[in-house]
Amino acid sequence: MTPKDLSTLRSSEIRLFLDSFDTVVCDCDGVIWNLLNPIDGVKETLGALKKCGKKLHFVSNNCLLGTKGIFDALAQYHDEVKTSDIITPTRAIISYLKEARFSKEIYILGTLSMKEDFQNAGFTLANTKHDESVDSIEAIQEFVDDDVKVGAVICDYDIYLSNIKLIRATIFLRRPDVLFFAGATDRRIYAGNKVALPGPHFYQTALMEVTGRTPLVFGKPSQNLHNYIKKNFNIVNPSRVLLVGDSISSDIKFGILGGFQTLLVFSGVSKFTDMKNIKKENETPNYYLNSFGDLSEILKCKLKM
Numbered sequence: 052m053t054p055k056d057l058s059t060l061r062s063s064e065i066r067l068f069l070d071s072f073d074t075v076v077c078d079c080d081g082v083i084w085n086l087l088n089p090i091d092g093v094k095e096t097l098g099a100l101k102k103c104g105k106k107l108h109f110v111s112n113n114c115l116l117g118t119k120g121i122f123d124a125l126a127q128y129h130d131e132v133k134t135s136d137i138i139t140p141t142r143a144i145i146s147y148l149k150e151a152r153f154s155k156e157i158y159i160l161g162t163l164s165m166k167e168d169f170q171n172a173g174f175t176l177a178n179t180k181h182d183e184s185v186d187s188i189e190a191i192q193e194f195v196d197d198d199v200k201v202g203a204v205i206c207d208y209d210i211y212l213s214n215i216k217l218i219r220a221t222i223f224l225r226r227p228d229v230l231f232f233a234g235a236t237d238r239r240i241y242a243g244n245k246v247a248l249p250g251p252h253f254y255q256t257a258l259m260e261v262t263g264r265t266p267l268v269f270g271k272p273s274q275n276l277h278n279y280i281k282k283n284f285n286i287v288n289p290s291r292v293l294l295v296g297d298s299i300s301s302d303i304k305f306g307i308l309g310g311f312q313t314l315l316v317f318s319g320v321s322k323f324t325d326m327k328n329i330k331k332e333n334e335t336p337n338y339y340l341n342s343f344g345d346l347s348e349i350l351k352c353k354l355k356m
Contacts, residue, residue: 052332052335052337054315054326054335054337054338054339056338056339056340057314057338057340057345057346057349058340058341061353062353062354065349065350065354066354068338069103069350069354071293071312072105072291072292072312073104073106073291073292074105074106074107074284074286074291074292074293075100075105075292075293076109076280076284076293076295077107077109077294077296078109078110078111078294078296078297078298078302079109079111079113079121079124079125080111080319081296081297081316081318081320082295082296082297082316082318082343083109083128083343084124085318085319090342091344092344092345092346092347093128093342093343093344094128094129095348096343096344096345096347096350098129098347099346099347099351100346101129101131107129107132107136108136108137108138108280108284109125109132109136109137109138110138110271110280111137111138111139112234112235112237112270112271112301113235114139114140114161114162114164114165114234115208115210116164117141117162117164117165117167117168118134118139118142118168119164120164121137122134122137125137138276138279138280138283139168139234140207140234140269140270140276141165141168141234142168142279143275143279144205144232144234145168145169145172145174146279146283147267147275147279148203148230149172153174153202153203153230155175155201155202155203156175156176156198156201156202156203157169157175157176157177157201157203157204157205158176158177158201158203158204158205158219158220158223159176159177159204159205159207160204160205160206160207160209160212160217160220160251160254161206161208161209162208162210165207165234169205177198177200177201177223178198195218196222197226199226201229202228202230203230203231203232204224204229204230204232205232205233206231206234206251206254206255206258206266207270208234208235208240208250208251209254212254217254217258220258221258224258224262230267231258231262231264231265231266231267232266232267232269233251233255233266233267233268233270234251234268234269234270235250235270235271236250236251236252236255236268236273237250237252237270238250238252238253241319241320271301271302271305272300272301272302272305272308273305274308276305277305277309280309281309289310290310290311290312292309292310292312293311293312293314294306294309294311294313294314295313295314295316296313296314296315296316297316297317297318297319297321298319298320298321299320299321299329299334300334301320303315303321303336304334306336307333307335308333312337312338313336313338314336314338314339314340314343315336315339316339316340316341316342317342318341318342318343318344323339326339
């Protein structure tokens, strides 16, 4: 399959494209904003799609903002957005735990916003008073004692990750009844779309190697997150969904796994040269644009919208 440049399609082809989906599932970072700085034209694109009767939903691996932070940011672009329109790995894990009637404590390697989401959902977090740095073999002994109240470990991006936190997670995961979850599994995260930083993949891998445990993954491009989105948004026909993303390995692969149509934009992680070098069919988008914001101008010029 050869990706199509939406900006070069004829008016009749744009009409066929627009009529081919009812729902848009849109990534946030690199598609709507970069470091919360708005990407030109995106607000107009969302407005045009809404005017066409499209359902708009948003999915993000980013746990830094939390559900409320993403909602507050999106409200600047889409004044009808609801919290229920936003999907993150955190929300999917919370749903899983509630269905399982989980009642024990949770140890989280993640951001403060992520932890607040779990607390707001009614879960109790494990005591973290021992997570401060220590600098002696004797002090480490204090951390190898298990806490049987902990029944789950969740590993996502943690700005203040430490060896002590990894030790505590390892101790808890020695018990096979302790659930092990991973949110985002990115090898790299980006400060804007330029500076690459180590992602949670590396400390998730460390925990897997030391404990021999494999986590249930709920970040893009996992099947677990796709199943949650399909159920939460009542998606009956995935082919009538357009997934918009800026990452080939995360967004486009996720969309194809779910049977969605896919639109890759070059305003974030992946660039045109990355797309040209794709060798796998399950990473090849249906369409591409320089920016999601360009779509509003295309609809205006070619469909007089």
